[in-house]
Amino acid sequence: MPRELLKGNVAMAEAAIRAGLEAYFGYPITPQTEILEHFSKRLPELGRAFVQAESEVAAINMIYGAACTGARVMGSSSSPGVSLMMEGLSYIAGTEIPTVLINVMRGGPGLGNIAPSQGDYFQAVYGGGHGDYPRIVLAPSTVQEAIDLTVLSFDLAEKYRTVVILIADGSIGQMMEPAELPEMRPVNRVDWPWATNGAIGRERRILSSIYIDPNEEEITNLRLFERWKEIQKNEVRYKEYYCDDADFVVVGFGTAGRVALSSVRAARQQGIKVGLLRPVSLSPFPYQVLDELSKRVQAFLVVEMNMGQMLNDVLMATKGRVPVEFHGRPGGVVPFPDEILAEIQRVATTKLSVAPDPRHAWYDRMLAMTK
Amino acid sequence: MVTIVKPENLVYSRPQAFTEFPTHYCPGCTHGVAHRLIAEVLDEMALTERTIGVAPVGCSVFAYNYFDCDFVEAAHGRAPAMATGIKRVLPERIVFTYQGDGDLASIGMAEIMHAAARGENITVVFINNAIYGMTGGQMAPTTLPGMKTTSSPLGRDVETQGFPIRMSEILANMDGAGYIVRRSLHDPKNIRMAKKAIRIAFETQVRGLGFSMVELLSTCPTNWGISPLESLTWVEEHMVPAYPLGDYKVAAGVAGIKA
Ligand SMILES: Cc1ncc(C[n+]2csc(CCOP(=O)(O)OP(=O)(O)O)c2C)c(N)n1
Ligand code: SF4
Ligand SMILES: [Mg+2]
Numbered sequence: 001m002p003r004e005l006l007k008g009n010v011a012m013a014e015a016a017i018r019a020g021l022e023a024y025f026g027y028p029i030t031p032q033t034e035i036l037e038h039f040s041k042r043l044p045e046l047g048r049a050f051v052q053a054e055s056e057v058a059a060i061n062m063i064y065g066a067a068c069t070g071a072r073v074m075g076s077s078s079s080p081g082v083s084l085m086m087e088g089l090s091y092i093a094g095t096e097i098p099t100v101l102i103n104v105m106r107g108g109p110g111l112g113n114i115a116p117s118q119g120d121y122f123q124a125v126y127g128g129g130h131g132d133y134p135r136i137v138l139a140p141s142t143v144q145e146a147i148d149l150t151v152l153s154f155d156l157a158e159k160y161r162t163v164v165i166l167i168a169d170g171s172i173g174q175m176m177e178p179a180e181l182p183e184m185r186p187v188n189r190v191d192w193p194w195a196t197n198g199a200i201g202r203e204r205r206i207l208s209s210i211y212i213d214p215n216e217e218e219i220t221n222l223r224l225f226e227r228w229k230e231i232q233k234n235e236v237r238y239k240e241y242y243c244d245d246a247d248f249v250v251v252g253f254g255t256a257g258r259v260a261l262s263s264v265r266a267a268r269q270q271g272i273k274v275g276l277l278r279p280v281s282l283s284p285f286p287y288q289v290l291d292e293l294s295k296r297v298q299a300f301l302v303v304e305m306n307m308g309q310m311l312n313d314v315l316m317a318t319k320g321r322v323p324v325e326f327h328g329r330p331g332g333v334v335p336f337p338d339e340i341l342a343e344i345q346r347v348a349t350t351k352l353s354v355a356p357d358p359r360h361a362w363y364d365r366m367l368a369m370t371k
Numbered sequence: 372m373v374t375i376v377k378p379e380n381l382v383y384s385r386p387q388a389f390t391e392f393p394t395h396y397c398p399g400c401t402h403g404v405a406h407r408l409i410a411e412v413l414d415e416m417a418l419t420e421r422t423i424g425v426a427p428v429g430c431s432v433f434a435y436n437y438f439d440c441d442f443v444e445a446a447h448g449r450a451p452a453m454a455t456g457i458k459r460v461l462p463e464r465i466v467f468t469y470q471g472d473g474d475l476a477s478i479g480m481a482e483i484m485h486a487a488a489r490g491e492n493i494t495v496v497f498i499n500n501a502i503y504g505m506t507g508g509q510m511a512p513t514t515l516p517g518m519k520t521t522s523s524p525l526g527r528d529v530e531t532q533g534f535p536i537r538m539s540e541i542l543a544n545m546d547g548a549g550y551i552v553r554r555s556l557h558d559p560k561n562i563r564m565a566k567k568a569i570r571i572a573f574e575t576q577v578r579g580l581g582f583s584m585v586e587l588l589s590t591c592p593t594n595w596g597i598s599p600l601e602s603l604t605w606v607e608e609h610m611v612p613a614y615p616l617g618d619y620k621v622a623a624g625v626a627g628i629k630a
Contacts, residue, residue: 023460049459053452054485061449061482065425065456068443073456091446196441196457198464200420206435208426208444 003180008143009034009173011181012076012102012166015150017042018184022071023049025062030114031170032078032104048187056081060088060101067097068207070195072154072187076102078170079120080111089163090129094209096224097194098157102150102166104173107332115332116170118254121309124165125283132221134228135163136235137283141258144179146172149280151182156235158190160227167282169305171255171334228284237280238289242268246275248347249293251314252303253279255334260303263340272348282310290317299323301347303340306330308359315358323352326362386410388419392436399599401556401589402430405498406437408566409467412573413440422465423457425450427479429471430504430591448479451486454493465576467494472513473503476536480512483542487582490547494572495584497538500591501610508594512536515613520594535613539586543619549581551620555588557606561616570630580624588614 006014013035016024024039036052043050049066053059056077066073077085082103092099105120107113124137136156140146146168153164191197196205211217241261243249252260257278264276277293279286294300299322302311307330315324327343329335355361385391388410396402413419419440426434428447435442445453450468458466475483475497486493502520503509509522513535517526539553550572554565565587572583588610590602597605 023456025456051455051459051489054481057449058452058455058482058485061446061452062456062459064445064449065443065453066460067456068453069423069457069460071460073460087446088449095444196423196443197461198421198423199439199441204439204441206442206444208435208442210432210444 001180001183003178005176006143006179006181007034007174007176008146008168009104010038011143011147011179012150012168013038014042014181015147016074016100016154017046018182019151019154020072020185020187021048021074022187022189023066023073024075025051025053025059025066025073026076027053027056027059027081029078029081031106031116031173032076032102034173035076035102035104056084057088060085063099064088064092067092067099068095068195069197070190070192074100074102076104078104078106079108079117082120082123086129090131090133091209093129093133093135093163094131094220095207096161097207098161100153100157100164100166102168105167105169113332114170116255116305116334117330117332118169118256118305118309119330120167121282121304121306124167125285132224133163134224134231135165135283136160136231136281137165137167138237138280139167139253139282140172141254141278142179143172143175143177145280147179147181160231162227162231167254169255232284235281236284236286236288238286239278239280240289241276241278243275243277243293245273247273247298248301248344249275249277249297250301250303250340250344251277251279251290251310253282253310256303256305259335259337260340262337263344266337266341267344272344274344274348279310285313285317287313287317290314291319294318294321297322299325299347299352301325301327301343302358303327303335303343305334308362311358320354323354324358325352326358328362386414388413388439390437390439395433396430397593399590399592399602400430401587402498404556404562405496405587405589406434408562408569409469409496410438411566412570413438415570416573416577418465418573421463422467423461425454425457425466425468427468427470427474428505429474431469431471431498432505434469448474448477449482450474451479451482451491451493451495455486455489455491458491458493462492465494465573467496467573469496470498471504472497472499472501472511476512476538483538484545487542487545487548487584490549490581492576492579492581494576496569497584497586498589499538499586499614500589502591502594504591504594508591515609537614539584539619542584545582547582548584548620549622550575550583550625552618553586553588553614553616555606555611555616556590557588557603567630571625571628574628574630575625578624580622
């Protein structure tokens with residue numbers, strides 16, 4: 001396929017169609033609306049299902065119903081709408097059916113704003129719906145990666161009968177860059193052994209998230225963990241840049257990781273031996289890579305567009321071996337490359353110590369900066 | 372099944388569409404009657420294999436145990452949305468929801484209204500027992516004025532707790548609705564009429580004539596705190612006047628269907 005200039009939201013939607021998406025259910029919200037709009041045109045012309053639902057609550061439950069039939073379905077929204085979808089997502093996880101959800105994150109909490117943010121890391125990776133359930137979370141940093149991860153999401157969701165959440169910050173959804181879409185795959189409806197698609201010539205099937213006997217629910221939770229161990233073993237994804245000889249390593253995902261890469265390159269030109277680790281799968285998180293790096297580098301700098309969420313995972317992985325510094329821009333603010341470069345220079349030239357919560361020192365620097 | 376009567380003498384047996392799962396409903400509860408009517412209609416129309424049911428959250432949360440067809444279990448109030456998702460990817464299948472009044476008329480109000488507005492080609496069986504049965508008898512949106520429940524202990528005071536909602540009347544205003552009727556399960560005559568309505572509702576779906584719903588006035592002896600027999604009389608004397616039986620919407624194409 002030729003490379004073309006594509007907007008992130010449109011690219012993810014078209015990639016899903018080419019991966020064999022059969023149905024989409026959604027509700028408009030900026031900065032994700034182009035996904036819904038693209039589907040509203042393309043899916044009906046391909047004879048596939050599109051419904052603009054009355055709310056995200058309804059949308060996720062339409063997705064739930066369609067997913068129970070074994071069809072490839074997905075949903076998308078932005079932060080406030082994703083919050084509304086969390087009840088349904090928990091039911092989907094408890095029913096163990098594959099579902100793909102894209103969150104084009106915006107500034108929060110509350111109504112917040114429509115600027116790019118990474119404030120929903122906790123919600124995607126740890127929280128969201130009630131109960132214990134593993135999920136795969138992927139974070140693209142370019143339009144091309146958004147395309148590739150969208151396609152991958154469907155395969156992973158079906159392979160592990162799990163929820164896959166793609167968190168793209170608003171800038172990935174809104175920006176245009178050259179990228180290549182995949183070939184159109186034909187729709188391939190699989191008659192999964194669990195799918196409730198009509199009991200014609202077979203035993204009936206029931207899909208539910210109820211286990212009224214606590215012992216059975218316990219077994220279900222353990223079964224989900226069994227699958228999660230497989231996911232942890234097989235599906236950790238990350239990108240390393242200049243890490244081989246690095247004294248310091250910046251850790252950032254999505255747009256923060258992308259901006260940090262420019263800063264790392266600039267720092268290298270100044271002779272600072274700094275590398276970048278960009279987690280692509282936030283869940284499962286690349287703990288082991290960080291664990292190994294923490295045995296040979298002098299310090300880490302975590303850069304996020306939030307108050308320090310992935311930071312917790314970096315702290316857990318690096319076990320206090322070396323200082324972990326934090327630089328965050330919450331609320332919809334995107335850091336500039338110069339800003340991260342200054343942080344890299346500070347980390348490279350200051351004597352640092354291991355702090356219990358790196359957010360405190362960062363907060364003081366933020367106050368000084370905004371004065 | 373062991374046959375103990377000659378086939379020509381058989382007047383009553385378990386519908387084929389039923390499993391042999393023992394009931395979990397309280398004695399005298401009309402949920403079981405409603406289930407049986409659906410099963411008989413599925414048998415008569417030979418639909419069981421093609422049908423996918425959507426169970427609600429409420430006393431009928433385990434409805435999937437009783438019907439010998441595929442079933443999914445929705446979140447509280449979301450059955451119409453789930454049914455929409457199923458029907459849109461499997462338009463040749465028959466999809467029905469079974470919902471209580473708390474499920475359909477309170478937490479799931481948006482989902483039922485919009486499923487009807489879209490003319491979603493699904494069938495809804497709506498059990499109006501004027502109470503939250505499963506959670507132990509709290510006030511429902513359909514609880515009658517003055518009616519005592521565990522969350523309206525002095526009787527529903529319309530000044531502070533609002534008025535009952537008449538769903539059939541509301542949904543009949545939706546252009547997407549093909550068939551909306553209210554029936555009652557308080558005596559054999561009304562039960563027979565309820566069955567006919569369920570039949571027409573499924574026929575509406577088979578013919579692609581839009582959204583169909585049968586509201587059934589139903590009993591909850593356990594939480595009403597009266598005997599099953601008194602409950603039937605209570606439906607007739609108190610619920611029927613508040614929720615008049617009748618056909619609220621019969622679209623042009625549906626009018627000719629014989630049941
Ligand atoms: C989100 C959510 N809120 C509340 C409940 C608790 N709950 C379970 S059933 C029910 C009421 C059911 O009443 P109704 O729909 O009238 O059904 P019935 O039991 O009377 O047949 C409630 C409030 C729940 N399961 N989920
Ligand atoms: S609590 Fe009421 S509605 Fe529920 S099964 Fe018992 S009688 Fe029926
Ligand atoms: Mg009720």
